[in-house]
Amino acid sequence: MTKRFAVILAAGKGTRMKSKLYKVLHPILGRPMVQHVIEQLKPVNLDKMVTIVGHGAEEVSEYIGDDSQMVLQEEQLGTGHAVLQAEERLKNQEGITIVVCGDTPLITHETYQALFDHHEREGAKATILTAKAPDPAGYGRVIRDGENEVKRIVEQKDATDSELLVDEINTGTYCFDNKALFEALQHVSNDNVQGEYYLPDVIEILQNRGEKVSAFQTPDFEETLGINDRIALAQAEKNLKRRINEKHMRNGVTLIDPDNTYISPETIIEPDVVIHPGSIIKGNTTIKTDAEIGPHTEIGNCFVGQASVIKQSVANDSYIGDRVKVGPYSHIRPEASIGNEAKVGNFVEVKKSSLGDNSKVSHLSYIGDAEIGTNVNVGCGTITVNYDGKNKYLTTIEDDAFIGCNSNLVAPVTVGKGSYVAAGSTITKNVPEDALSIARGRQTNKEGYASRIRNQKKD
Structure with a gap:
């Protein structure tokens, strides 16, 4: 059976949360959001799980405990750079690596399993988890060709008018052939406005080499919600609460x-x-x-x-x-x-x-x-x-x-x-x-005493 690995990206501070608590530790129904990710990955029978920590590394590691290996990203230089920190643990392994963001706590183990299965079935070097967004504004669009194959991912700022009409979005979760992933990461450049190394660039590198890139579309856009602020945190709690409550009612x-x-x-x-x-x-x-x-x-x-x-x-x-x-x-x-x-x-x-x-x-x-x-x-x-x-x-x-x-x-x-x-x-x-x-003072009654007190008050 093909080995399976996971890399969880949990190094960001989450400045938009405006909190001293690191983003991935913000609780949803009493459990840190990164723990939700880990618990949903467990059922897919991983051979190794690696969590990339940065800001608040000690606190995040304390919560995660023995559920995952930890690797420190000392400088936050982009998602590609973050995955590269797991190279020592995974580089020479044969198998499939799923890359998941620690701030996407609603993706279910059924979706992770379906993504793995699709990736293996298609024989792809990379598979993107996508979803149809009611309002795709702000998301990278997945552009397919006439045969429904993935042609490229285009960020909103770079999209043409026709591409902006596409409602299939990149969720930021991927499956990769493990060796192909770490080899391609060596060629990712930081020649961009932010000066960072972006993981989606691996997709373009693999396509330019003629490797197959596929996409698996989850039917539930809500589960792909990424949490960047308190508004999204509240929405995630609402969505998860509904999911859990419906499960119990059905049972x-x-x-x-x-x-x-x-x-x-x-x-x-x-x-x-x-x-x-x-x-x-x-x-x-x-x-x-x-x-x-x-x-x-x-x-x-x-x-x-x-x-x-x-x-x-x-x-x-x-x-x-x-x-x-x-x-x-x-x-x-x-x-x-x-x-x-x-x-x-x-x-x-x-x-x-x-x-x-x-x-x-x-x-x-x-x-x-x-x-x-x-x-x-x-x-x-x-x-x-x-x-x-x-x-x-x-x-x-x-x-x-x-x-x-x-x-x-x-x-x-x-x-x-x-x-x-x-x-x-x-x-x-x-x-x-x-x-x-019986352990109490003996009762003493002084008859007429109350009347005498009341008369004294009148005088």
């Missing part, structure tokens, strides 16, 4: 208002899940069948079990079991584990804690660094006092315990199985199994 997920639902590409959602408007689902989240999310709920990197309901709440980096009720206005912070048929009610915060099956924290409580067993009831206003200003400590509440309202459990402390904590108590010592613990 049996109900989105009440797709235009106001945001789902990351990594998220897995099973059929018969209902997602209400204003919901944001990010990262490696899995939502099992019959769950209901939202409205106005944010979930990131969570597992949400079957038939669980999360309303008007935030949950991150946590496990939520089956038939759980969360919210409204709950906050599930990282490293929380909520057992089956548990409840985390309104204005409850859970952090780095486990809540066992059938346990309930119904309202106005903070549960931090705690292990709570099964069938536990935690009353309104309960706080696990886990922090002394320097260290965090564990609170343990065993099965079947009952915690009265407005209780403070000062960690480290254990409340034994089946025990009761009276409302308003501050617990600083362990509570034995099946005990009742």
Whole structure:
């Protein structure tokens, strides 16, 4: 099988973004745009991927990690010069190299696969990915001859009146015979206004040598969108959001208002899940069948079990079991584990804690660094006092315990199985199994005292 390689161009700063963040790191649905490119290239079974970095090289490399080899372009001298930086890694390899811009995050793996297949089928030395543009202004035009073969690419400023009427445009993505690519790059000149080495010049060099240059036209112009400013960034997010949401709906997920639902590409959602408007689902989240999310709920990197309901709440980096009720206005912070048929009610915060099956924290409580067993009831206003200003400590509440309202459990402390904590108590010592613990000031009633105070005010 023919070897396949990829070169991703990600060295530009992106001055039109007007941002301290380097262009290819701007997120789309929570993922840097260059990462979208990499994830769509993975399914085409590449033998090697090389990313050309320049501005913000360290930051870009940190995001990409081991997904691609990195090569530094110290000076940005054009797209041809950028590809040439991969020469050491690829020059003597037999195979096909696809060159992709790191700011074109919407091109799908199906399109990349179709481009490779077309290139091999045609026996071309170079194949251009093209598209029909509703408004081709600003794009290079693909000029074909009478036999529909690619004759040349002409930039708008150099096009004749008849050529300007052509709506097939060059998307900036190419497949090349690898050896032919790097040999031709040696002959690319920077004799132009910008003084740069342009990759499209390779096309002309190959044609002048009588080599076959082909073009593959994708039917979806929107996926070829290149991002150069915040307007294009917003459009790309809108397009990708629609694509992802339509995929989930076709797979049996109900989105009440797709235009106001945001789902990351990594998220897995099973059929018969209902997602209400204003919901944001990010990262490696899995939502099992019959769950209901939202409205106005944010979930990131969570597992949400079957038939669980999360309303008007935030949950991150946590496990939520089956038939759980969360919210409204709950906050599930990282490293929380909520057992089956548990409840985390309104204005409850859970952090780095486990809540066992059938346990309930119904309202106005903070549960931090705690292990709570099964069938536990935690009353309104309960706080696990886990922090002394320097260290965090564990609170343990065993099965079947009952915690009265407005209780403070000062960690480290254990409340034994089946025990009761009276409302308003501050617990600083362990509570034995099946005990009742009361830790509050004794009530004193002074009869007639209120009347005396009111009379003093009148005087």
